[in-house]
Amino acid sequence: MKSINVFAPATVANVACGFDIFGFAVDNPGDKITLTLREEPGVTITDIIGDDGRLPREAHRNTAGIAIQSYLQHIGRTDVGVDAVLYKQMPLGSGLGSSAASAVAGVFAINELLDRPLTTRQLIPFAMEGERIACGSAHADNVGPSLLGGFVVVRSYQPLDVIRIDTTANLFCTLVHPDIEVNTKDARFILKNEVSLKNTITQMGNVAGLIAGLMTPDYDLISRSLVDVIIEPVRAILIPEFNEAKQAALESGALGCSISGSGPSMFALSRDAETASRVGAAMQQAFLGVGITSEAYISEINRQGPRVI
Amino acid sequence: MKSINVFAPATVANVACGFDIFGFAVDNPGDKITLTLREEPGVTITDIIGDDGRLPREAHRNTAGIAIQSYLQHIGRTDVGVDAVLYKQMPLGSGLGSSAASAVAGVFAINELLDRPLTTRQLIPFAMEGERIACGSAHADNVGPSLLGGFVVVRSYQPLDVIRIDTTANLFCTLVHPDIEVNTKDARFILKNEVSLKNTITQMGNVAGLIAGLMTPDYDLISRSLVDVIIEPVRAILIPEFNEAKQAALESGALGCSISGSGPSMFALSRDAETASRVGAAMQQAFLGVGITSEAYISEINRQGPRVI
Numbered sequence: 113m114k115s116i117n118v119f120a121p122a123t124v125a126n127v128a129c130g131f132d133i134f135g136f137a138v139d140n141p142g143d144k145i146t147l148t149l150r151e152e153p154g155v156t157i158t159d160i161i162g163d164d165g166r167l168p169r170e171a172h173r174n175t176a177g178i179a180i181q182s183y184l185q186h187i188g189r190t191d192v193g194v195d196a197v198l199y200k201q202m203p204l205g206s207g208l209g210s211s212a213a214s215a216v217a218g219v220f221a222i223n224e225l226l227d228r229p230l231t232t233r234q235l236i237p238f239a240m241e242g243e244r245i246a247c248g249s250a251h252a253d254n255v256g257p258s259l260l261g262g263f264v265v266v267r268s269y270q271p272l273d274v275i276r277i278d279t280t281a282n283l284f285c286t287l288v289h290p291d292i293e294v295n296t297k298d299a300r301f302i303l304k305n306e307v308s309l310k311n312t313i314t315q316m317g318n319v320a321g322l323i324a325g326l327m328t329p330d331y332d333l334i335s336r337s338l339v340d341v342i343i344e345p346v347r348a349i350l351i352p353e354f355n356e357a358k359q360a361a362l363e364s365g366a367l368g369c370s371i372s373g374s375g376p377s378m379f380a381l382s383r384d385a386e387t388a389s390r391v392g393a394a395m396q397q398a399f400l401g402v403g404i405t406s407e408a409y410i411s412e413i414n415r416q417g418p419r420v421i
Numbered sequence: 422m423k424s425i426n427v428f429a430p431a432t433v434a435n436v437a438c439g440f441d442i443f444g445f446a447v448d449n450p451g452d453k454i455t456l457t458l459r460e461e462p463g464v465t466i467t468d469i470i471g472d473d474g475r476l477p478r479e480a481h482r483n484t485a486g487i488a489i490q491s492y493l494q495h496i497g498r499t500d501v502g503v504d505a506v507l508y509k510q511m512p513l514g515s516g517l518g519s520s521a522a523s524a525v526a527g528v529f530a531i532n533e534l535l536d537r538p539l540t541t542r543q544l545i546p547f548a549m550e551g552e553r554i555a556c557g558s559a560h561a562d563n564v565g566p567s568l569l570g571g572f573v574v575v576r577s578y579q580p581l582d583v584i585r586i587d588t589t590a591n592l593f594c595t596l597v598h599p600d601i602e603v604n605t606k607d608a609r610f611i612l613k614n615e616v617s618l619k620n621t622i623t624q625m626g627n628v629a630g631l632i633a634g635l636m637t638p639d640y641d642l643i644s645r646s647l648v649d650v651i652i653e654p655v656r657a658i659l660i661p662e663f664n665e666a667k668q669a670a671l672e673s674g675a676l677g678c679s680i681s682g683s684g685p686s687m688f689a690l691s692r693d694a695e696t697a698s699r700v701g702a703a704m705q706q707a708f709l710g711v712g713i714t715s716e717a718y719i720s721e722i723n724r725q726g727p728r729v730i
Binding site: 134277303 | 440575584624636646
């Protein structure tokens with residue numbers, strides 16, 4: 113039967129100043145999925161490799177499964193049958209957009225198998241359904257960049273307005289995932305519902321600077337704008353050695369460093385691969401100072417989104 | 422003696438979503454200044470035309486005078502003597518950046534007369550001194566665009582970081598100044614010190630969309646992003662018929678419409694001069710509906726800042 117293998121990229125949401133509106137995709141890590149068409153209608157997760165048995169195998173409770181199901185329903189092809197094998201290649205609950213990558217891989221793969229009835233952009237709402245069961249809300253700041261590649265703004269949800277930010281900036285991403293657990297719901301629960309007008313103005317200035325810095329491109333402006341006065345000061349307390357790891361990144365030459373998504377992973381952006389590697393080593397060393405081991409990923413920005421492999 | 426005439430543009434600060442961080446310059450209206458070097462050191466405002474006697478004539482209390490004085494002090498040329506005649510060509514306290522235009526005209530003119538010891542960008546802090554005595558705070562969101570031309574972001578004040586947003590968008594501005602008084606201090610006093618996190622996120626999305634829309638350029642994105650959920654809903658109550666005038670602008674084809682600076686003037690942006698004129702007429706008509714007369718100005722975006730005339 114017809115079969116396909118797809119890779120979908122991990123993503124960094126928020127990106128310092130852009131809480132809930134901004135994200136970008138990386139080439140490493142990412143999830144893989146194998147889909148095989150079959151005669152019997154329905155979606156079956158036949159296996160998940162690399163999750164230590166933690167993810168649900170029932171299709172309607174699995175982020176990739178639900179994304180494929182809602183896609184097939186939308187295009188009126190519930191006659192289609194598909195077996196899915198999911199290869200989790202990144203830590204779960206790490207702030208790297210793991211659930212989004214699985215959902216994006218699934219929906220991109222089924223759309224390819226059926227000879228693209230929809231454009232890639234049109235797949236966003238179905239991948240968001242995966243986020244709804246994984247996180248409780250159908251947010252798009254991981255799904256958007258994972259599907260479209262590059263840097264993406266989610267300007268609004270009603271109506272959904274996902275904007276790709278064109279940039280010729282040559283940026284390398286360092287991701288460091290410390291081996292600690294942060295519950296996404298805790299990470300959201302500790303945020304205050306109110307922000308001072310002063311901090312709102314500062315953050316808007318940094319958002320404007322970051323978009324302008326990317327589109328120009330102006331690396332100094334990107335660096336000056338990668339500052340979060342609203343979320344990072346609150347969430348940093350959930351990550352031991354956050355300040356030390358961030359300082360180590362900046363002292364090693366990173367343009368900026370903050371929390372990836374709701375953490376506990378941290379990201380840094382640098383101008384070349386060598387700096388990005390040095391930044392990763394320095395951050396890992398900072399965590400090791402208090403006995404916390406970590407994984408580091410060095411990668412270019414992923415510009416194309418998912419790909420058939 | 423050596424003499425010079427300079428025009429400096431009026432400006433729209435805030436621009437819907439960009440409270441305190443964003444502004445742009447227009448070609449009409451604007452202020453003019455005539456400076457003449459003289460032998461006796463010091464700065465003298467010899468006359469002000471068009472202010473109905475409302476502005477201070479003492480140089481150290483006049484926005485243009487103080488800007489020139491602080492500039493001469495900074496470059497160590499307190500030996501210079503200059504007579505200034507200021508031509509106010511826009512309503513005072515109207516939200517059109519009247520004080521900024523006078524300060525910018527003054528400091529640009531003296532720098533030209535002395536054969537440009539400083540770059541235009543370096544003049545910003547001295548023009549800001551004019552704002553300090555006019556408004557009580559040395560803000561840069563009018564001074565920045567008036568001096569640099571085009572669209573300008575004030576990302577931060579410490580250190581001062583003023584960014585010009587390059588755009589090839591062809592935009593026309595409608596300014597309507599209703600003949601009512603809004604005190605700038607009142608306009609600031611009624612703002613809340615706290616903003617909901619939800620509105621902060623919405624506003625950040627619109628800031629990102631507006632910058633990306635201008636730089637792409639993408640007129641639909643500019644239009645969708647010209648939305649203010651924080652300041653406009655509060656300040657609109659100070660402007661009778663605000664909602665009607667805004668609706669009239671949008672129905673006449675404007676990309677967006679909001680309060681100019683702290684009001685009471687309103688601005689709209691359109692894609693061509695004909696639409697901008699129609700928008701202006703419709704807004705004036707809305708104000709006339711409740712017996713409020715107004716002045717309307719139709720203009721291209723000013724891209725060069727002040728100019729010698």
